[in-house]
Amino acid sequence: MSKILWKSLLLSPAILGATLVVSSSAIALEQPQQAEGQQDTAQAPATDYVVAITDNTDNTVEQNTTVSAQIINPSATQPQTVAVTQVSPAPITVAQATTAPVVPATAPEATSVESLDELNRYSNEGRGNVNSVAQVTSVSQLSDVQPTDWAFQALQSLVERYGVIAGYPDGTYRGNRAMTRYEFAAGLNAALDRVNELIAAGTADMVRREDLATLQRLQEEFAAELATLRGRVDALEAQTAELEANQFSTTTKLVGEAIVAVTDTFGDDVEDNTVLQNRVRLDFQTSFGGSDVLHTRLSTGNAQPFSFSAYNPAVTPFKTFEGTQTFNVSPNFENDVFVDWLAYDFPLFGQARGYIAAVGGIHSDYAATTNPYFEDYDGGRGALSTFAQQNPIYRIGGGAGAGLTLAFGGSGVLRPSSLTVGYLADNASDPALGAGLADGDYAALAQLNFNLGDRVALAATYVHGYHTTGNGIFDIGGSFDSSGQSAGPIVGTIQANNPSALLPTGDVPTVTNSYGVSAALRLSDRISLSGFGTYTNATLLGRGNGDIWTFGGGVAFPDLGKEGNLLGIFAGVEPTLRGLDAPGVVGFERDYGLHVEGFYRYQLTDNVSITPGVIWLSSPGQNNDNSDVVIGTLRTTFNF
Incomplete structure (x- = not known):
């Protein structure tokens, strides 16, 4: 599920803002996993995606500055950089993962859902999870995040400059585990709040026609991923509803x-x-x-x-x-x-x-x-x-x-x-x-x-x-x-x-x-x-x-x-x-x-x-x- 959610992050300006967030397990450095269900042999293997925003100058992004959105994937060897015009009156620290390989967008994954474990995880999301997240103010509070990690600089910036990172009560970040829908919603909400603050502090002409054209092109490029996401979510919801209606017991x-x-x-x-x-x-x-x-x-x-x-x-x-x-x-x-x-x-x-x-x-x-x-x-x-x-x-x-x-x-x-x-x-x-x-x-x-x-x-x-x-x-x-x-x-x-x-x-x-x-x-x-x-x-x-x-x-x-x-x-x-x-x-x-x-x-x-x-x-x-x-x-x- 996390693979497709990350692909969908590039489909709108608000979602692009959400890529600056990692809530509980948001930007996860995961090992490539085999796609659930059968894949056509012509398709590239399913992967997980992370987006890092970098500028083209000196570690800050000023108004009307062109920046790059890199799609980062641990299994690839060459980066793909997509130019995006980012407008902001406040400087944004560069979060560039130079050691992390990236991969171009791939064909959509198969929509069949056969994994009972995935259904169980989906149906149990948000049901009294004792591992609730807590806001952290320094990356050093996350015991399982090390300076040698490829995403350390990005996490440090998001924690200490923007305050949109949450950790678990035991002091861990758990970056290698899949996020739940609730965790994604929490991260998205924090990111949107920050985006609204930036917009409120700017001027009326912050967004240019070229920006909208770029975002429209990105939306068209990832239309297949969005359709796959909708199909998989619909299938999960239908199968989960059927299981819950016919299950022997919830306990x-x-x-x-x-x-x-x-x-x-x-x-x-x-x-x-x-x-x-x-x-x-x-x-x-x-x-x-x-x-x-x-x-x-x-x-x-x-x-x-x-x-x-x-x-x-x-x-x-x-x-x-x-x-x-x-x-x-x-x-x-x-x-x-x-x-x-x-x-x-x-x-x-x-x-x-x-x-x-x-x-x-x-x-x-x-x-x-x-x-x-x-x-x-x-x-x-x-x-x-x-x-x-x-x-x-x-x-x-x-x-x-x-x-x-x-x-x-x-x-x-x-x-x-x-x-x-x-x-x-x-x-x-x-x-x-x-x-x-x-x-x-x-x-x-x-x-x-x-x-x-x-x-x-x-x-x-x-x-x-x-x-x-x-x-x-x-x-x-x-x-x-x-x-x-x-x-x-x-x-x-x-x-x-x-x-x-x-x-x-x-x-x-x-x-x-x-x-x-x-x-x-x-x-x-x-x-x-x-x-x-x-x-x-x-x-x-x-x-x-x-x-x-x-x-x-x-x-x-x-x-x-x-x-x-x-x-x-x-x-x-x-x-x-x-x-x-x-x-x-x-x-x-x-x-x-x-x-x-x-x-x-x-x-x-x-x-x-x-x-x-x-x-x-x-x-x-x-x-x-x-x-x-x-x-x-x-x-x-x-x-x-």
């Missing part, structure tokens, strides 16, 4: 994801069939102030995890949660629609942020997981498995509650870092005894996250949890029973999730204290390393104690083969019960089983990706006697 946007996956298991003892599964999430993101977000997410799917039910007859019935994939995380497996996440993220004092979840909250919503490229919040663009996506410590508990993040650092070696605390309750909406916000399952988190330079991130995490009888540990707030039929644990073995099931006296409540570390190292823009480890001490109330371990690490190769692609390789040990000191427990297996995963996300289009991948599990059910399992998946993800 809400929809972010959706649909996953369709073909997957199967292979191994000597597995009996699962090849399945075609799906999961769909529709996240309505509402902002009331621009920096806050209310998430209202609907979810549905039918992607049940594999059971590996032939393993470990010592625990009957048996189900392991190893190899669970991200699209298996769903509140239901029957394609019923649920509100699976309702949460509000908002700014507080300073750099602090708050988080409140009414349903479906998990610790990774508000705490940094430090696992770049693999982490996608159980979406369809990261790792295949829930284990490779994030440290299982963030899977302990979930539901409703709140979190607080206090940011610190920001310069030198210590880059923006944070201290995070949070509390989530599994059954916060249940008023029964043993449930509710404080009397049922809960998990409290505290974490220190450090960013060292641009390439290193570290996190130290502690989670204290209470798990009532029949509820798993790594369950993100889902219920669990020994049959494994309800949505519950999503990572690790059944022994690690419910160690009290091994007691001869049956399940008891469990208290857990977990200590985790996570780290990420970006070797280059194309190679990233990350890893984690967590130890959990599980106290079986009145019965004994158990030790649970998990660790893993991976390497990611973003943009491999094509921008947007991702190759990921991850390996580790899912949560495994390594020790259990309790009366009557004998003979349970405590072997380590490896999880090795490889996947390659191919970005088919901006909205569609295809991810083939393989997960290999050794000693599933933490038992070396069990044969290995291989899970093969072809995942297609639609983001919109």
